[in-house]
Amino acid sequence: MSHSHDGAVLELHDVGVRYGDREALRNVTFSVRAGELIGVIGPNGAGKSTLFKAICGLVNHSGEVDVNGVHCHDRVDRMDVAYIPQRSEADLLFPITVGELVMAGRRRFRSWHQRTTAADRAAAIEALAAVNLSGYEARSLSELSGGQLQRAYIARALTQEASVVLLDEALSGVDQPTTIELFDLFATLSKSGTTFLFATHDLALARHRFDRLIAVNGTIQGDGSPEQVLAPAVLDSTFGSGASSSQGGG
Amino acid sequence: MHWLTDPFQAEFMQRAFIAAIIIGVVAPVVGTWIVLRRMANLGDAMSHGTLAGVGLAYAAGINVLLGAIGAGLLMAVLLLLFSSNRRIGQETVITVLGTAFFAVGVVVISRIDTGVELSHFLFGRLLTVSWGDIWLNLALGGGTVLVVMLLFGELRLATFDHVQAEQVGVHVEMVQAVLVLLLSVVVVISLRAVGTVMSVTLLVTPAATARLLARTLKQMTLIGVFIGVSVGVVGLMISYHLDSAPGATIGLLAAAVFAVVFAATLPRRNKHHHRPLL
Structure with missing residues (x-):
């Protein structure tokens, strides 16, 4: 499940985020290569949005976030990351x-x-x-x-x-034909080097539309191909015990 | 016809009309952003708070406009310092600062012999505006409009989506600081003419009315200016004939225009209330 750090456009090392006394994220470490189309799955409140905000520099975090090899503390701007939040914001x-x-x-x-x-x-x-x-x-x-x-x-x-586009539940309310068209567009853009991280709790979408999934619930629960991450053990640790059976065994 | 031309005969009324037009232009230009950023409470606090500077300037024997500018700047700095405290929230800080500064102004003015009643500071004396006041307001107002024009794009980005604005290189906090500074300038411009209390009316009400009508920011600004100038001129004419307080008459007219537009646009707003998902 590990990924090469060669040619990484985005690298997170031991990232953690606290909101007051509450620990929203801990020990988050992963690396993303240019052109990857990644699904970030997890239940509501699992820390998916917090993870994206940490990557954008919108929340204070511990650990390190590098975008295109530039450390978060050295970035004079955040222009290389585009963040599309949930529409209610x-x-x-x-x-x-x-x-x-x-x-x-x-x-x-x-x-x-x-x-x-x-x-x-x-x-x-x-x-x-x-x-x-x-x-x-x-x-x-x-x-x-x-x-x-x-x-x-x-x-x-x-x-x-931007070289990294973060979509946070960004297709909520988008009809199925448009969703298909947009994913075709994401696939085309990713081939030309744009990296997409797409937060969703739609596991059917996650299974069919991404080459790699990252499961989050407070920390990284799984990172790999859809087959690996949608396995019962990872689903249960991410969504709670019994989640795999309700999802048809993953 | 005399009803229309009579008010323009006396020079003091000509000066009053010019002052009302300057405020009618400048206040909505800044007020547009105050309304969109939901900072009306800040405008209210800032307009009241400048009374501290006015009172202290009177006590020290210096120009009251300088005192008002000083109070506005001090409030802006304190607000930026304290508003990051998430435990109490920005709205609370604004209210505490505004009422504290206002209280200082009332105490100082009530303790010293200014020769001027407190109500003159609160509601202005449009009919006593001098040519000196007009030139100063023209300079400050012109500068304010110029800054808003230069920063129009930055203000739009920072106001609509501050997260994305930061991502594409907008200095959101700097834009916020400039806006607070412009707000204090508008209050200063309005001080002699319509007073500290009524200045917030011209700042917020024409822009809020324009918000109900406009589809774009430029439309909102231009409609706000049109309403601001119109209520300033017409309100002054009405006050001349009714012998009522000019500042309060202008404020009342602005509120009446808002009420009419609010009622007239109610069906349209209800139509857009429910957004279809697909």
């Missing part, structure tokens, strides 16, 4: 158009006082086309369905051109 009534939202990913390529360029706009239009939202540029977010909204966030991550 955003203000959906904010007066912003889809085009403006997607264009936000381009901010990393210019300084605060520089205006957006034709290349930025072209990148935004291309990203919207990739998530089947062409022609939605002028719509406000309040006009989008839940699934369309998540696709717009994914388009924003694409314009950011």
Whole structure:
């Protein structure tokens, strides 16, 4: 179940996170190569979101997080990691158009006082086309369905051109055909070197859509192929005893 | 027709109209972000808190606007220092600071002989605005609008999604600090004209009304400015004819416009209330 550290785009070593007296994560160590498409599974409250926030530098953590070989303490920015949170965290009534939202990913390529360029706009239009939202540029977010909204966030991550994309339950509410299309897109992008970590508790999705799974519940419970991680012993340690039988024996 | 032109005859009224227009433009430009960031409570606290600076400046014999700026800056610094304490929360810190500064102002003004009633600081004296006040407000207001225009993109990113904003290189805390500073400048601009209490009305109410109508941030800012200028000018005319307090009349008109727009847009908001999943 171990993975080579050669060519790693993301490395975590002994990472832990505490919220006050509560230990949310402990002893998390794993390495991710460029272009991997990884499912992160675990029950609600298992620490999946906390893990992603630690990778982004959004929560204080112990241990080490390296992105593209740069230690977390030495990173002057977090631009190489795109984080798509669960949709409930955003203000959906904010007066912003889809085009403006997607264009936000381009901010990393210019300084605060520089205006957006034709290349930025072209990148935004291309990203919207990739998530089947062409022609939605002028719509406000309040006009989008839940699934369309998540696709717009994914388009924003694409314009950011991050080498690591973290999707935290990001396809909640997205219909099945669009989910298939988006995973095809993730697969294409991962072949060109973009790394995806996708938090989900949908084990059917996890089984069929990822080459590698990481099971989390407070710490790493399993790391390997879907067959290895969805084995009864790992499922029971991750989701609680009896979980494997309710999932059809894993 | 005389009803419309009479108020403009006297020079003091011309100065009052210019002052109302400056505030009507600047307050919603900053207020847009105060409303979107749900910082109206901060605006309220800041507007009350500047009274401490006003009172102390009077006691020290220096310009009250300098005192107000000083109090605003001190409040901003203390707020940024204390608001990271998660045990009590930012809203609590804002309220404690605002009421404490306000209390200092009331105590100082009640203890010294300023020759001016406390109510003049609270509700302003739009009809006594001088050309000096107008030039100062024009400079401060122009600078404020310029800063918002320069930082428009950064403000949008930091306000909509501060997590993603940090990821793409926006200095979110710096943007927040600048916004608090601009807020204190708006309060200072409003001080002589509409007073500390009414300044928050012009800061929040036109922007909140625009929020109900606008689809984009630029629309929200422009609609807010239109409402701010309109209620300033019309409110002043009404106060002239009714012989009512100008600041309070403007505030009342702004609230009335908000109520009408709120009622008129209620069906549309209800329609968008339930978001389909697919």
